Amino acid sequence: MTTNRHSIEFQEQALSKVRQRGTRSVQDVANDLNMPVGTLRKWISKSNQKHKVGGPAAQLPDDLPAQSWGPAQRLLALNQTHAMSETQLHAWCREKGLFEHQLKAWGEAFCSATAPESREAKTALRELQVKHDGLQRELRRKERALAEAAALLVLQKKFQALWEDEEK
Incomplete structure (x- = not known):
């Protein structure tokens, strides 16, 4: 071969x-x-x-589009561009095939990922969970009541049919 x-x-x-x-x-x-x-x-x-995230070579890939960069590569891009002037940043973005708004979005994503949840958000989430549980209980109760009513209607029809047969 x-x-x-x-x-x-x-x-x-x-x-x-x-x-x-x-x-x-x-x-x-x-x-x-x-x-x-x-x-x-x-x-x-x-x-x-x-080009894997956290690979040994911390370099920005030239052959991959920016949308497919991993978190480590995005962080590296943010670190490289942090201290650049506006003209340097624009030149760097053109060279790498990026837009400035992509870098800003990546920076916001990194910052928001580590931001702790606020107390109000936790309270609101808990209230929604309690409301959800209550609605689920109410739904189960109504389903049981509906099933019981349907069974009673069937029994009533059978009972009436039985009496009609005896009267004839």
Whole structure:
């Protein structure tokens, strides 16, 4: 069995095609490139491990769109841009394919994730839980009453049918 050695440029091009494939499957991309799908999947796996959150290399990926960056990469981007002037920030965003509002949203997300819940929010949540439990109890009670009424109606009809049969 012979193994084909592909250049790094070809591997990067193949990975780029996979990431920009839209609704096509990896199998279709592999067929277009005339290569085994297993090889392509192995390259994808290695690439994902290289750009994995908390990976050994704390670098921003050039080949991944910003929407697919992990939390560690987003935090790194926030750290890199924190002390930049507005013109430097705009240049950096253009270079990385980002928008300034994305960085602001990421910063707000990091800040809100660690913010403790307020006492009012906890109280409101508890009140809603109590109200929910009460409504559930009331619903179960009404369902039992409805089932009992339906059973009584059926019995009443059977009783009337029985008396009508005896009268004839």
